[in-house]
Amino acid sequence: MSGTSPLVVTVDRARCIGSGLCARTAPADLALAPDGRATPARPATAASAELTEAAEMCPVEAIAVRDAATGALVAPAW
Numbered sequence: 146m147s148g149t150s151p152l153v154v155t156v157d158r159a160r161c162i163g164s165g166l167c168a169r170t171a172p173a174d175l176a177l178a179p180d181g182r183a184t185p186a187r188p189a190t191a192a193s194a195e196l197t198e199a200a201e202m203c204p205v206e207a208i209a210v211r212d213a214a215t216g217a218l219v220a221p222a223w
Contacts, residue, residue, distance in 0.1 A: 153211050
């Protein structure tokens with residue numbers, strides 16, 4: 146995470162349908178919990194194309210990636 150602010154990933158678990166696309170696309174940052182819904186794999190992470198893609202492809206827009214320092218939305222680009 147050097148050189149850029151860390152990112153925070155949140156998942157609206159009430160909205161998540163557990164498709165698994167996110168966990169397959171960005172396994173370092175997103176996992177499926179025992180209930181089958183997505184959950185962040187760590188409290189903060191670095192930017193990656195995989196993480197952005199996972200947030201963008203969520204079929205119910207349950208994933209948000211934000212700049213940890215500013216709270217600015219990084220992905221998806223709504």
